[in-house]
Amino acid sequence: MLGSAFTRFYSSSDGYECISFGRTDLDLLNLSEIYKCVGEILPDVVINCAGVIGGLKFNSNFSSKIIYENSLIQLNVGKACESLGIRQLVNFASSVVYPEFTNQPMKESQLGTGEIGSLVKPFALSKLMGIEFLKSLHCRTERRYFTIIAANLYGPEDDFDLDRSHVLPAMIGKILNAKINDRAEVELLGDGKPMREFLHVNDLVAAAHLLIQEYEGKEPINVGSNFEISIKNLAELIALKIAYTGRLVWDTSSPNGNGRRLLDSSRIREYGWRPTTDFEMSIAELINERG
Numbered sequence: 001m002l003g004s005a006f007t008r009f010y011s012s013s014d015g016y017e018c019i020s021f022g023r024t025d026l027d028l029l030n031l032s033e034i035y036k037c038v039g040e041i042l043p044d045v046v047i048n049c050a051g052v053i054g055g056l057k058f059n060s061n062f063s064s065k066i067i068y069e070n071s072l073i074q075l076n077v078g079k080a081c082e083s084l085g086i087r088q089l090v091n092f093a094s095s096v097v098y099p100e101f102t103n104q105p106m107k108e109s110q111l112g113t114g115e116i117g118s119l120v121k122p123f124a125l126s127k128l129m130g131i132e133f134l135k136s137l138h139c140r141t142e143r144r145y146f147t148i149i150a151a152n153l154y155g156p157e158d159d160f161d162l163d164r165s166h167v168l169p170a171m172i173g174k175i176l177n178a179k180i181n182d183r184a185e186v187e188l189l190g191d192g193k194p195m196r197e198f199l200h201v202n203d204l205v206a207a208a209h210l211l212i213q214e215y216e217g218k219e220p221i222n223v224g225s226n227f228e229i230s231i232k233n234l235a236e237l238i239a240l241k242i243a244y245t246g247r248l249v250w251d252t253s254s255p256n257g258n259g260r261r262l263l264d265s266s267r268i269r270e271y272g273w274r275p276t277t278d279f280e281m282s283i284a285e286l287i288n289e290r291g
Contacts, residue, residue: 001153001156002153005205028072031076044088047090048092053166074133090145091134094150095197096261099115104262111220116128146217146219151198152197152199153199153201154286172242174187175242175248183246186249188250190231192235194257195262221268
């Protein structure tokens with residue numbers, strides 16, 4: 001999803017040549033492949049959107065895969081870029097890298113000040129390692145290597161696989177299936193109380209583009225929409241957009257995850273960036289894509 005959004009953005013922008021690689025084109029677990037690929041191109045900027053991600057169920061079932069592959073991808077890409085003299089490298093993490101219990105909204109200075117939530121620990125720890133690795137490369141090489149910490153992403157080409165999708169596409173898939181199959185109710189995980197901040201992938205790309213041009217720091221930087229909605233209200237909004245009139249049943253025996261995860265995005269806003277995507281309209285577009 002994120003890689004495709006960058007490809008669309010730069011392919012339609014004057015003055016840029018965008019060369020993209022999917023997981024079937026380049027094995028990022030193989031350092032020699034990365035050296036060969038990046039060495040042949042020698043781009044001005046490398047944007048690393050790759051990662052093994054999923055929802056709470058996926059995190060629980062594939063924790064070792066998540067830790068190993070995410071760590072290795074970030075180490076390999078960073079090492080290759082450093083050795084080949086690449087001027088800029090941008091990496092991505094999510095808001096789960098912050099402590100489970102911390103002040104809201106979350107500032108970058110709160111990283112590492114508390115315990116990570118157990119449900120997201122495999123992914124979060126691998127991303128924290130990546131953040132520190134890029135900071136160390138930035139300091140040693142004086143190149144512009146940094147990490148963007150994004151709110152919950154959604155948008156075109158989202159992953160609707162119920163075994164690994166995040167809450168928003170998973171909810172769309174479940175409620176849409178219930179509508180298509182004329183089911184009287186749909187079961188959703190948790191109690192619906194947690195609040196989540198959502199960010200459209202196109203808004204993240206715009207923020208990243210701005211930072212690539214202007215940001216010279218080594219510290220990670222938050223990018224969030226400052227728009228929060230409860231999981232319960234999100235489900236009701238999706239049901240309304242789908243015109244599903246059945247019952248939404250909450251499985252309160254399932255874990256909720258963090259009660260709230262709101263990023264303090266004041267630093268990116270100092271650069272003049274603001275999200276521009278209308279949430280309800282983009283939800284309708286995502287439903288149409290899935291349908």
